[in-house]
């Protein structure tokens with residue numbers, strides 16, 4: 742299987758507290774105002790089975806998952822998500838917005854945990870097979886993102902990591918954006934939420950304008 746880019750697949754990436762959920766709500770508003778049907782989903786998760794796998798990944802109750810276990814759980818969840826949720830929506834012509842996608846594995850299981858990027862790329866080709874046309878990377882200093890997360894309840898297994906881990910994740914995301922500038926829009930997510938949302942929506946509108954909806 743080779744990688745196919747889907748023009749109506751948009752992903753949101755960034756660290757903890759970067760503002761992904763906040764931007765997703767703004768994108769939803771833009772789609773609804775334009776009368777365009779879209780599916781809003783997230784990773785890990787996005788189907789009942791994949792949400793169960795998410796629970797396994799983030800649970801702090803059982804013994805710690807090894808790095809290899811975490812990587813394969815992430816791709817097991819993604820395999821299900823792609824086939825059960827993302828592709829059916831794209832194939833019927835809907836847009837799909839996913840709060841995190843494969844870039845998150847390069848950043849977290851790759852740059853963060855030290856996983857082999859070539860192996861992740863192999864999994865991407867053989868298990869996922871699709872790429873978004875647009876990835877909005879919400880880039881924020883680690884301490885700013887973590888401060889926004891405070892008061893959100895008990896930290897899950899990944900949220901409990903040390904700052905060095907989150908710094909590697911942030912750099913991993915920035916390296917991916919630098920390598921693929923046409924696909925990525927890097928947004929300074931330390932700005933006020935309104936400014937972040939405005940940049941995200943403007944970039945989405947440009948993508949919509951480049952598709953059939955924009956021409957119609």
Ligand SMILES: Nc1ncnc2c1ncn2[C@@H]1O[C@H](COP(=O)(O)OP(=O)(O)O)[C@@H](O)[C@H]1O
Nearest residue numbers: 757758759760761762763889930932933934937
């Ligand atoms: N640009 C921003 N400036 C300040 N606070 C923000 C901004 N974006 C989001 N927030 C707040 O920070 C917290 C985390 O945002 P959220 O969208 O849930 O992040 P994520 O989904 O990336 O973890 C929320 O309380 C949200 O209201």
Ligand SMILES: [Mg+2]
Nearest residue numbers: 761762763840
């Ligand atoms: Mg969120």
